[in-house]
Amino acid sequence: MTSASAYDGIIIGAGQHGLILGSYLAKAGLRVLLVERRLGYGGGLSTEERTLPGFYHNLHSINHFSISSTPWFKDLDLAAKMRYIVPRYEFAQPHADGSALVFSRDLDETAANIARFSASDAKTFREWNIKAEEMTKKIFLKERFAPPLSEADRAEVLGRSALGSEFLELTKKQPLDAVNELFENEYVKVLFLFKLSLFGTVLHEALNTGSPVGSLIRAFDLATGYELAQGGSWNLARSLMETFIASGGEFRNQTQVERIVVEGNRATGVELADGTVIKARQFVASTIDVYQTFEKMVGREQLPAETREKVANHKYTPWTLFGLHLALADAPRYRAGAFDPHVDTALKYNIGSETIASLLEAHDQVEQKKVPSNAQFGAGALSVLDPLQAPPGKHTAYAWQVVPYDIDSDPDAIDGVRDQLQESILEKWREYAPNMTPDNVLGSYTYTAKEYTQEITNMRYGDIFMGALTSDQVMYNHFGYRTAIDGLYMAGSPCHPNGAITGGAGYIGAGVIASDLGITPWWTPMDARSELEGLE
Numbered sequence: 001m002t003s004a005s006a007y008d009g010i011i012i013g014a015g016q017h018g019l020i021l022g023s024y025l026a027k028a029g030l031r032v033l034l035v036e037r038r039l040g041y042g043g044g045l046s047t048e049e050r051t052l053p054g055f056y057h058n059l060h061s062i063n064h065f066s067i068s069s070t071p072w073f074k075d076l077d078l079a080a081k082m083r084y085i086v087p088r089y090e091f092a093q094p095h096a097d098g099s100a101l102v103f104s105r106d107l108d109e110t111a112a113n114i115a116r117f118s119a120s121d122a123k124t125f126r127e128w129n130i131k132a133e134e135m136t137k138k139i140f141l142k143e144r145f146a147p148p149l150s151e152a153d154r155a156e157v158l159g160r161s162a163l164g165s166e167f168l169e170l171t172k173k174q175p176l177d178a179v180n181e182l183f184e185n186e187y188v189k190v191l192f193l194f195k196l197s198l199f200g201t202v203l204h205e206a207l208n209t210g211s212p213v214g215s216l217i218r219a220f221d222l223a224t225g226y227e228l229a230q231g232g233s234w235n236l237a238r239s240l241m242e243t244f245i246a247s248g249g250e251f252r253n254q255t256q257v258e259r260i261v262v263e264g265n266r267a268t269g270v271e272l273a274d275g276t277v278i279k280a281r282q283f284v285a286s287t288i289d290v291y292q293t294f295e296k297m298v299g300r301e302q303l304p305a306e307t308r309e310k311v312a313n314h315k316y317t318p319w320t321l322f323g324l325h326l327a328l329a330d331a332p333r334y335r336a337g338a339f340d341p342h343v344d345t346a347l348k349y350n351i352g353s354e355t356i357a358s359l360l361e362a363h364d365q366v367e368q369k370k371v372p373s374n375a376q377f378g379a380g381a382l383s384v385l386d387p388l389q390a391p392p393g394k395h396t397a398y399a400w401q402v403v404p405y406d407i408d409s410d411p412d413a414i415d416g417v418r419d420q421l422q423e424s425i426l427e428k429w430r431e432y433a434p435n436m437t438p439d440n441v442l443g444s445y446t447y448t449a450k451e452y453t454q455e456i457t458n459m460r461y462g463d464i465f466m467g468a469l470t471s472d473q474v475m476y477n478h479f480g481y482r483t484a485i486d487g488l489y490m491a492g493s494p495c496h497p498n499g500a501i502t503g504g505a506g507y508i509g510a511g512v513i514a515s516d517l518g519i520t521p522w523w524t525p526m527d528a529r530s531e532l533e534g535l536e
Helices: 016-027 071-075 107-115 119-144 151-158 162-171 175-182 186-196 215-219 234-246 290-302 305-312 341-345 356-367 411-432 449-455 504-517 528-532
Strands: 003-012 032-035 089-094 100-104 226-229 250-252 257-263 266-272 277-286 320-328 348-351 377-380 395-403 441-447 488-490
Touching (some): 003 016, 016 032, 016 071, 016 504, 071 504, 089 341, 100 341, 107 119, 119 162, 119 175, 119 215, 119 528, 151 162, 151 528, 162 215, 175 215, 186 215, 186 348, 226 234, 234 250, 257 277, 257 290, 277 290, 290 305, 290 488, 320 449, 356 395, 377 411, 411 449, 488 504
Parallel strands (some): 003 032, 003 277, 032 250, 089 348
Antiparallel strands (some): 089 100, 266 277, 320 441, 348 377, 377 395
16 A cells, blocks of 8 residues: 555545535645546536537536526636527427427517417416516525525525515425416426426426425526536536636546545545555545445445435436437428427427326336337437537537336346437437438437446436435435535535536535635635525
């Protein structure tokens, strides 16, 4: 066993959270080492040429929720290193009858589009939009970047105001029940549910359960929404790495952490696969998943009974993604463009899901470890909005369909249906966009849980969130930044605000660690209590 020089802190994992956490603490004057098992960095911020040269495909993260408005994006001055594109048309849903429902950032435009299907639903949406915009701005986004209050404290603070009380009531509603209560038109209901989900097949967590996060309001707001990293999602990772290095941090890739060294119930460093021990004077922070951190790197025998139980009971999503990435001669042109020309320029599409019954059927089939019998998927053609992602005059497109991790209980079964799935997606796509013919497809690449769990081992069982977004694992029930081992922190997707590209856990974790180390932060960490106490 050999030893290397010591650092103030060691961060495991160079994804979004590790890069943000490292940037804050390095800029605070700490000597920080960021280690990454893989050759590259960025985690789910991945942009690669997997079909043909010059066609850039975002294999994981594509649509980033209001990133340019986050406190960490502003604190780290990332706007000087990259640009976010804010599409005017965020969601579109073409229909087999040639019509389409399109959501714009503009309230009047969106209400007018809804009114083409139901005047009553348009009126309802206007009323709810006013409340949702205020709740998003004053509650949802504030809680997203602060350590969550306890359930009792949160209820007490939010309960002091009319807005907060109404928000709490909203968190108890099941999205499926809510849309059925509020809206009459099936197309309207389905697109609202699609907006609440991520990938086209509405997920169980988003459909049948309330959530303390209050994500139901995302169905109604317009001002806050998804953005697109110009040139590809990896440009956010690049900008963060440049910031980390400029702040004095040190990065080591191809560095496999075999063990987190624990002495006297305190994390004191890491041991690498080659036996090298690197000392950490003040902290070790994991931004990877629960299983690798505690079962493999710490070891169950070093955990107290409560933590062992928590790790053993950590739940994962019961679905994975089948990703189809395309290099195209021409972007998809929808028949519904004659009904609404803006359908061709939206960021995200709901393809093939036109009824709640079809959503429920697909959900049931995935739960039964079956591939949905009818193709229905989320899709997009990013090069329409960002020409940098394809050669001049050419285009990229993607489709994401939800499938089981182990079809018929066999994780390798995806190989036997891969070609069939690709063709069923393209066939369904052609029903809505007739130009999606074989001669328009210059190249294709499929990316499934079989591949991405090998490349990004955090995504155990194909879970891209590294933990199911169920009510017992979010907000005040999240995994926690501090652990039962002194000096060991969690600051990744198992922690609030959980999975997807938020940067939240890295940002919040920086404040938690700085506070524990007695470091005066150079930034102003967000505090949920002070933010919510001012509500009226």
